[in-house]
Amino acid sequence: MDFIKSIAIAASGMRAQAGRMRIISENIANADSTASAAGADPYRRRIVTFGSELDRELGARLVTLGHIEPDTSAFKTKHEPGNPAADKNGEVKYPNVNPLIEMTDLRDAQRSYEANVNVITSTRRMLQRTLDILKT
Amino acid sequence: MPISDIPILTMLRTRMQWHQERQRVLAENVANADTPNYRARDLAAPDFGHALRTASFNLSRTDAGHFAGNGAADSQFAEDSHHRYEVRPRGNAVSHEDEMLKLAGNQMDYDAVTSLYTHSLALIKTAFGKS
Numbered sequence: 001m002d003f004i005k006s007i008a009i010a011a012s013g014m015r016a017q018a019g020r021m022r023i024i025s026e027n028i029a030n031a032d033s034t035a036s037a038a039g040a041d042p043y044r045r046r047i048v049t050f051g052s053e054l055d056r057e058l059g060a061r062l063v064t065l066g067h068i069e070p071d072t073s074a075f076k077t078k079h080e081p082g083n084p085a086a087d088k089n090g091e092v093k094y095p096n097v098n099p100l101i102e103m104t105d106l107r108d109a110q111r112s113y114e115a116n117v118n119v120i121t122s123t124r125r126m127l128q129r130t131l132d133i134l135k136t
Numbered sequence: 137m138p139i140s141d142i143p144i145l146t147m148l149r150t151r152m153q154w155h156q157e158r159q160r161v162l163a164e165n166v167a168n169a170d171t172p173n174y175r176a177r178d179l180a181a182p183d184f185g186h187a188l189r190t191a192s193f194n195l196s197r198t199d200a201g202h203f204a205g206n207g208a209a210d211s212q213f214a215e216d217s218h219h220r221y222e223v224r225p226r227g228n229a230v231s232h233e234d235e236m237l238k239l240a241g242n243q244m245d246y247d248a249v250t251s252l253y254t255h256s257l258a259l260i261k262t263a264f265g266k267s
Contacts, residue, residue: 002153002156002157002159002160003159005160005163006159006160006162006163007163009160009163009164009167010163010166010167012167013163013166013167013169016167016170017170020170049172050168050170050171050172051171052168052171060160060164061164061168062167063167063170063171108170112169112170112232115166115169115232115235115236116166116167118236118239119162119163119166119167119239122159122239122240122242122243123159123163125243126155126159126243126246126247129246129247129250130152130250132250132254133250133253133257136254136257136258
């Protein structure tokens with residue numbers, strides 16, 4: 001049944017977007033997580049990747065959450081000599097998380113999720129119309 | 137002759153299958169809206185002329201042991217990727233707006249086809265003399 005396939009595909013998209021949301025919230029939550037040892041690296045921002053995967057059972061290309069890669073950009077540094085995480089020059093490394101980018105990503109994930117919900121709603125309505133034929 | 141072989145019902149059923157298949161393709165597009173290098177796809181519109189030419193041809197059975205041939209089998213669906221939208225740096229070319237528009241159109245057309253199917257069945261019921 002093709003409608004079931006459509007719903008399964010949209011569900012895979014929702015799953016992928018929910019996984020992306022999880023990583024984004026991790027980034028936002030850790031935006032100020034400095035290292036516990038002096039001079040060590042703080043939290044490193046993580047990035048999700050998406051992949052398309054052919055599901056042979058459904059005969060459709062589902063979305064999968066690929067590897068979660070670390071963001072290799074440089075950390076921000078602040079001069080805070082009194083901070084326990086400061087190195088011998090008094091510099092503290094802060095995570096390379098930019099809240100503005102995370103919020104934009106969050107909105108993007110939300111919109112994509114809503115689009116998938118729309119697909120399911122529309123498919124359900126079509127399925128309902130098919131069943132309505134029986135009622136006549 | 138079974139009721140489902142009545143030409144109008146066969147045609148409507150083919151159309152419904154087409155819409156189902158299109159819904160699947162559109163769902164794939166929306167789900168893959170963030171997949172790198174994914175290009176949006178769509179189904180080619182059904183060719184009415186082709187359907188007209190092949191509709192009346194069926195394999196004739198010369199022996200009772202033969203299988204009943206089904207003239208127009210699968211292969212009616214062709215993937216069409218002529219419409220290219222803007223391609224993002226990630227190589228992805230899915231536009232949510234276009235997909236939502238197509239989805240709404242697909243759903244409305246499907247509603248129209250199911251209504252026609254219902255009405256055709258009502259016509260047959262009238263012929264049976266049951267209102």
